[in-house]
Amino acid sequence: MAAVASRTAGLLRLRAAGAERRWCGPRCAGLVQGFLPPGGEGAAQKRRVAHFTFQPDPESLQYGQTQKMNLFQSITSALDNSLAKDPTAVIFGEDVAFGGVFRCTVGLRDKYGKDRVFNTPLCEQGIVGFGIGIAVTGATAIAEIQFADYIFPAFDQIVNEAAKYRYRSGDLFNCGSLTIRAPWGCVGHGALYHSQSPEAFFAHCPGIKVVIPRSPFQAKGLLLSCIEDKNPCIFFEPKILYRAAVEQVPVEPYKIPLSQAEVIQEGSDVTLVAWGTQVHVIREVASMAREKLGVSCEIIDLRTIVPWDVDTVCKSVVKTGRLLISHEAPLTGGFASEISSTVQEECFLNLEAPISRVCGYDTPFPHIFEPFYIPDKWKCYDALRKMINY
């Protein structure tokens, strides 16, 4: 009953906020800057409260001197390091020459030349197919798809060509030096075609790796690992974090291993798993759980979606007995279902409650309904409470 009341209160609060079309007031603490503010670069316009607050990690001193960077700057830094180190590396995609629509390739064409950083026509299937061809000869191809929502014309190339090249040629050929980068996830106003999280489509395809960072520091290290990995990789960049996430990031290159999830907070009662932007949502949920329920949460950032780190997640669930997985993508067939299925196979007798998935609804990503669609902290908190009280 209390749960219902709380849920209703949460929904009413959201509805009231939506009706006023303002998200300020008590939630102003979460004000973050949106990407590409309408006033142009440098305009200090504050967007409305987002559904999360970016939490930077403590500065890492093990890789040398660091610099304050936001997500797109850390991507530029990784690409800069790659082009400097690897003379065969090329970057291509729509509008990358002038710096990219999200500023990820700013300055690279001037620095490395127009034969290494160049625009392609508007043809995603062609971009990826062309990238596979470059990679097959051994050169390093870094392809940009302008929004993850546009990756679908290239789906055949990725699934049928890139993922199967090594296998079908008996390791005679491969396109391991291909990395595809794409902005990913909700952004507050992206609607149907600028907000999608398609990682689950690619998780179903053996032969490729899918990686999603939660922060600038993670992004640079993971992207460099993807570029140097000997398998074709898809690197999804949470576009809402491009400007909102700011951290100290090492200037020199460094790598963060793929297929290794990170336990970013240890706990004993519930395991929370997410990736990308959603990691920051569940961090807040963990704080709420500690304050209001006295519950200790273990937070895991999956980082690599496929092949994913089964051991880290299962080890955690063996300890806590409860698992909540959250992602923006729709519930049915979302990657949470894969994690849930594997964990119940491996840790069945350790589970104290059914595994909970807090995800987007099974609808296209909506236009006006985005605040109601996304799995925000209230929905996650509600699901967590149900698990605790099971």
Next chain:
Amino acid sequence: MRKMLASLVSHVFSGVNQKPAMRGLLASLNFSNDTTCDITKCDLYRLEEGPPTSTVLTREEALKYYRAMQVIRRMELKADQMYKQKFIRGFCHLCDGQEACSVGLEAGIRPSDHIITSYRAHGLCYTRGLPVRSILAELTGRRGGCAKGKGGSMHMYAKNFYGGNGIVGAQVPLGAGVAFACTYLGNTEICLTVYGDGAANQGQVAEAYNLSALWKLPCSLSSERIATTQWARLSREQQPNTDYHKRGNFIPGRKANGMDILCVREATKFAAHYCRSGKGPILLELQTYRYHGHSKSDPGISYRTREEVQSMRSKSDPIMLLQERRRNSNRSNVEEWKEIDADGKKEIEEAAQFATTDPEPALEELANYSCTTKKK
């Protein structure tokens, strides 16, 4: 005699504030005549003959086109303003500067014909019959919007108008399919499939050309060439062949001045007639220009100069070109234009008011229309 009298009266009263009674007199004397206009010859590809090089513009047509273009212009500028005020959020692609394309395309076909286009669709939405208030309410995501507030800028639909499509080039095979349905159902309707120059490089567009030609579909493929693709200047970097009307290879095509509404109208009428006669698809390239950037996050001056935009506004503005035609043949009535302007302004203001006060769709709408359980 009538002409002499008319021009005398016009001369006497020009520049003087006219009293209402006089206005009535002027209207009946001067301005009921048609204008014969010369239009630029189209570049032709695989066609023996093209659209005519002169056409008649009646007074009614002139006023109708003027009104439509003015409303579209004001609507886009209002959308720009509302975006800056954060009533409209997300992605908003404006078509001010391209009014002659939407109004001209519509003028060249019948209401029973079909149109499908890209995300830069607000102009065609209006010409296809959507009231301004339903367009602006869709932009602000309200229940009075033409897609119940669920689609936004890029997804607006009306009878015989299939959107409004977000993915570049994806609408072109759909247009071929609609054209196929026209043939299959045995009506004489055609499908106008509109896309931008960026889309011309999508593989599926080549596939649609092939399908249309193979099955002789009544598909008029209209490329709105604005010489910029999203953010980058159109150049050899994007494609070796920038003659879009020739890109269909085996499909005939013609290139027209997309800033001149009469040029667009005649080229479209020609295309429609060609398709209706069962000869198959035809390409139409319209050279046009958008004043705003690609979307609201593009200032539009990183790949072109402000001076270039200004120059287009002052020399090739479609509304101005239409007015000039009437003026040059002494057929224009400043008062009539002003009345239309005032009327249009009122319509936009009322629509904007509606768009900002109409309630948002009910929460239940979130899940509505994903699938249906209706039986056929």
